Amino acid sequence: MVTQSQQETRDRMAYESTTMLLREQNDVACALVQDLLPLYLEGEVSSHSRDMIVEHLGRCERCAGFLAGAQSVQSQLRRHQVQRANTVKQDQPSQRLVASSCFLIRNVFHLLMSAGLTIATLMIFVGASSVRYNFLLPGLVFGLGLVCFTGLLLIGQWRQLIYSEWLLVILGTVTSLGFAFVMTL
Numbered sequence: 001m002v003t004q005s006q007q008e009t010r011d012r013m014a015y016e017s018t019t020m021l022l023r024e025q026n027d028v029a030c031a032l033v034q035d036l037l038p039l040y041l042e043g044e045v046s047s048h049s050r051d052m053i054v055e056h057l058g059r060c061e062r063c064a065g066f067l068a069g070a071q072s073v074q075s076q077l078r079r080h081q082v083q084r085a086n087t088v089k090q091d092q093p094s095q096r097l098v099a100s101s102c103f104l105i106r107n108v109f110h111l112l113m114s115a116g117l118t119i120a121t122l123m124i125f126v127g128a129s130s131v132r133y134n135f136l137l138p139g140l141v142f143g144l145g146l147v148c149f150t151g152l153l154l155i156g157q158w159r160q161l162i163y164s165e166w167l168l169v170i171l172g173t174v175t176s177l178g179f180a181f182v183m184t185l
Contacts, residue, residue, distance in 0.1 A: 029056055033063050037070050 033056045039045045040053050057064045 030060060030063055033057070033060070034066050037063075037067055040067075041070055041074055 033053050036045060036049060036053055040050065045053065057067055
């Protein structure tokens, strides 16, 4: 025979275990819904999952709060992406202008250095031609080779050279070596 206090204890234990079971099931459902929220926001869940999530969000304030926070973050990220894309579009013309002016300055520097070295080389070889041999043409070729090779070496842009600049460097070096060989004869 069961006394009334024992019956009350059993009822209370049954109630507590049912409540605990429901709370654990609710925690599992909340964890599942919170894991699916990013996919839900992107529209990547099935219709059955979407219905389950909507039903759960209607009952659970905590998960509804998570959804509101995720929607806020998502809208801020989209706004930031749009602003960044607009900034990049606005900066492109100025970046092109800076790049073209650097290219122009580099080419003018090449030209001035080439002209200066060519004039210096010609002055040396014109003076030598009046003394010993006719070195005017070899001096000119040597000077141009020296200008190309030295100019590119001083600028230090070996990795950015285009095909025609490499051709000038190679021709200048070969010509310089050829002239040095002729001088020894």
